[in-house]
Amino acid sequence: MSFQDLTTGSDALNERPDWLSAFPFIRQHWPAVIKIRQRYPLLSDYQVIRDWQTFYDSNQSIGLSACLRRFRQTRLAYIAAQDLDQAVGRHLTALHAVSDLADTLIQQAYHAAVSEMTARSGVVRDAQNNPQYLHIFALGKLGSGELNYSSDVDLVFVYEQGNCSDGQKSLEAGRYFNRLGQKLIQLLDQYTDEGRVYQVDMRLRPFGTVGPLACSLEALQHYLLHEGREWERFAWMRARQVAGDQTTGERILAAIKPFIYRRHLDYSVFESLAKIKADMTLFTDYEADDLKYGLGGIRSVEFVVQSLQMTFGGRDETLQGVSIYNQILQLYEAGKLSAADKDILMMGWLWLRKSENTLQVVNDQPKHAFSFPDGLKNHIARFFNQADWHAYQHQLQLFRNQIDVIFRHLFADIATAEVALTADEQRLINEKMAELPLQRLPKSTSEKVYGVLQQAVLIGRNAQSVQSQSSRLHAAADPEGFHEDNKTPVIAWQRLMQVIRAIVKRPSYLSMLVKEQPVLVALLRLIQKHDYVAQTVARFPVLLELLFEAHDLPQELTLEWLQQSWEQQRMPVDDVEQWMEALRYFKLSTQFLIICDWLNNKHGHRHTCHRLSRLAEFILKCVIEFSHRETCEKLQPHATSIINSQQLMVIAYGSLASGQMKLSSDMDLVFVIDCEVISNEQRYFMQRWVKRITHHLNARLYHGHLYDIDLQLRPNGNSGSLVTSLIEFTDYQKNRAWIWEHAALIKSKLVYGTERQHKLFKQLRHSILSRPRQPDDVHQALDDMRNKLVKTDSEHQLEFEVMAAVLIHSHAHPELAEQQYLSDMFTILKDLKLLSTQHTLPAPPIPVN
Incomplete structure (x- = not known):
């Protein structure tokens, strides 16, 4: 009969299960187990804190030390008894219950030790007279909330700061918290007639057994930064606070998180x-x-x-x-x-x-x-829902073998694997190794480089010979995998060597390329298709991480999707420079993925340029809004009332407006303020704001720059004001603009503004383009404009013809002025027979040119 079914009747509750004789520890505490089960028939119902309070209130006469020990033993027996008859898939509930039990007992011992220390030596306070506390962190299985039944507990004691305690027997903070820790350990670890609560292991503290029992946060940070070893990163990644002030504890864990987790892909x-x-x-x-x-x-x-x-x-x-x-x-x-x-x-x-x-x-x-007594073997099969002991043993061994396969695959050292290379292949690898500056680098680096070159040779020889043994990962830049013979890449050795030179001092990336063959295959395919990938990865090796897993960009890069992706990047932005770097990385990585899609023929030239244009619009929006906040902060106290961000209208011309952005495209922008008259105070604010915008777009940092910016298309060109009012801009376009400026307006778009402002600009653009014009004047103006260009090829020639036709015929065919893209205007002009029939649709730009 299952314990979970014994919920009614005193006889059922007192029934002794047939396996009880095999468990002396549970048998010893069986009467207590029966009583606990009467209150908590199901393990999932068990409430350890309430149970402790009831138990302690009834047993205060025996003292806290005895209460802690009896409570731990009887409750552990209850948890184990309940767990033995529940499915193995529910064992996690038992682990959580055992961990909650330990948390509760440690907290009771902690409160008792604090009370004793406070009575004797007062409270430690900081320079601002705020009380300071000892914070207890559990590592290991207790830290993960998955404690063993009979495990010790790994603890670390940390205090934030402090001077001396304020009691009659004042103590310096370090000595105070050391004594507090000693009292806590005594309550938990000391053997008495009742046994002990937990064996406390303090060896994971800074400097182990030779270090002080409690350390300050500053000392902990200094130790981890200068002395911390790799195994300590793994130990601290399972740290969890079990006692002390929660807010301070979260602050302490946040302070040491950079030691545990690196912002880059930490393959080492x-x-x-x-x-x-x-x-x-x-x-x-x-x-x-x-x-x-x-x-x-x-x-x-x-x-x-x-x-x-x-x-x-x-x-x-x-x-x-x-x-x-x-x-x-x-x-x-x-x-x-x-x-x-x-x-x-x-x-x-x-x-x-x-x-x-x-x-x-x-x-x-x-x-x-793995040594079960014979008496236990008779029951073990039922605990694991197996037919008999041999069936249990077989299934456990099967799991262990499968786990070992996963482990060995993950930690396999491909670089040292025995591979039969031909003499020509070996000679090629040796030649490539000689091209690299490996003499002063560790031997392990040379081995990794050799491994990368070896894998590249094998991939070039036969992709099937190096197929991945696991479907765990696949590369973003290779959506179809590398299982087809016709997908085997031809090795572009010069480009591959360019990448290896850039990462030769980054063993983590070399290890990734050696161990994760899909990543190397994807890289080889991409660099084979265009030198952009090799050049960009060589300059920004962090982009290799994007090849490690799938990054499925949506068909349309909406501003909403981009905003969500930007927020999910989760890079710290504590200051302006960090924000600038974070935005540059976001732009760089998204742009890289867009080009990967293009190289893998997921999207053509035109759609790829549209995607790059949407990314540019989003980056511009981020810069505008961040710069506004910056400017307001610097021009306080009344800056926010001078100009709000929704008063700004940003008009883009050229590639950005027409959705034809390439990697080399700049931004042609005009800044307009939606107000009738700009006061001197507003104009000063706007000049500061625009300068911050241009700085954020142009500044060269570690991850490059965002975009070059050109402001020459503003009214009156370089001699005009950086910012103009909407009324001034409208008047200029209607009364003073040259025909070539109206031609430029064809490829224009409001890229930042409210819905009302978008409507106003479309109306203004339509009214300007639809004005009647003399064909000769239009052709002469555009000829002059074309002659000033450094380069004019057949595509530029066709573009000028389309713009001229739009300026000449929009008066009679206003639908031309409603279009945003030249390709749509071209189609209408062809349908109206206003362009020569020999012309074909203008070819979209190549994104990487």
Whole structure:
């Protein structure tokens, strides 16, 4: 009979299950288990804090120390008893319950220690007289909220700052919090007649056993920055506060997060973790078949999950969680694990953890070896819903083998794999190696470079010979995969070497290219198609990370989608320069993906230029609004009342207006203020605002610049004001503008403004273009304009003919003036037989020219 079904009747509640004799620890506390189950028939109903309060109120006479120990033992027995008869898939509820139990007992010991220290030495305060607290962080399995039944607890004590305590026996902050920590450990770890609560492991604190028991936040940060090792990054990524002020605790965790997660794709963690794993094998007896450290064991699952978390977590905050189980699912949803690997890791991990905990709860001992007593084997199959012991053993081994395959694939060192190369292939690799400055670099770097070149040779020889063994990942720039023979790339060695030279001092990227063949294949295909990719990646190696996974851009890049993507980038923008770099990276990465789609024939020239134009409009919008806030802050206190951002109208001419932006296109802009008269104060504000806009667009930083900007098309050109009022702009266009300026208005668009302003500009543009004009005057003006251009080819010639026809015929055919794009105007003119029939539709620009 399942415990979960025993919800009524005293006889049923007191029934002793047949497996109880195999678990001395649970049998010892069985009477208490029965009583607890009467209040909490289901494990999911258990409320540990309420249960503790009831228990402590009834047992205060025996003292806190005894209460902590009895409560831990009886409640652990209850949790284990409930868990044994529930499905293995629900074992996570038991792990959470055990963790909640530990949190509660640590907090009770913490409050008792604080009370004792306060009574004796007062409270530590900072320079502003604010009280300071000791904050307890759990690492390891308690940190992840998945504590073993009989595990120790890994704790670290941190205080934010402080001077001396304010009691009669005043103590300096460090000594005060050390003594507080000692009292806490004594309450939890000291053996008494009642046993102990938890063995407390403090070795994960800065400098381990030789460091102070409690350290300040400043000391912790300094240690992690200057002394922190790779394994400590993995330890701290599962840190969780279990006692202390929550707000301060969150601030402390936020302060050390940069040590754990890097903003870039941190592929070097695989090497670091592999070394940690190798070091651990020196102290592990694999013949003992250890559930934790053995092949395909619990630690293998943790290594897979944590390595992927650390690699990608700096750029995706959803991958920064502490729970191993939950992060497996998050890694799958983020595209870092295949569905098959996700299922194996989740269920295999649960089987391993329940098996380990079943062993531990026999006598409440921290055991990991796969060694079940004969008396327990008779019951184990039912705990795991298997036919018999052998069926259970077979399924567990199957999970372990599958986990080991995933682990070995993730940590495989392809660079040292034995590969049969021909003499010509080996000679080619040696020649390419000789071209690189490897003499002063570590040997491991040369091995990685050799691995990249070797993989490139094999890919060029036969794509099928290096197909990925896992469907876990695929490259964004290669949407069809690389499984077809006709997709085998021809190696563009000069371009590949350009990329390798740029990343030769970035071992993380070399490791990625060696280990993840789809990324290298995608890179080879792209650089084969156009030198833009090699040049851009060589200049900005961070773009290699975009080839690691799918980035599906929508068919139409709407401003709403771009805004959402910009917000999801999650790059820190604590100051202006960081914001500028973040926006440059966003533009650079989105632009790169747009060109990848074009190179992979997902979109043609015209649509790609439209996408680049939409990206430019969004970047311009971000710059305008950020610059407005900047200008208001600098011209306080009344700047916000001078000009609000919705009064600005930005008119684009040329490529941006006509949706023909290329990578080399600049922005031809005119700034107009939607007001009747501009006061001196407003004009000064606007000049400052526009200068900030041009600065943000033009400034060269690490990730390049945004766009070159040209303001010569404003009224009166370079001699005119940077900003004009809408009334002045309208008057100029109607009464003083040259015909060539009206021609420029054909390729114009309001790219920033309100809905009302968009309507006003369309009306003004239509009225100007629809004015009657003498054909000879139009042709003469455009001839003069064309002659001033540095280059005029057949496409430019056709463009001028279309613009001339629009200026001449829009008076009689106003539908021409309603069109935004020259291609649409061209079609109407052809239909009206106003252009020669020998003309064909103007070819769209090539995006990368």
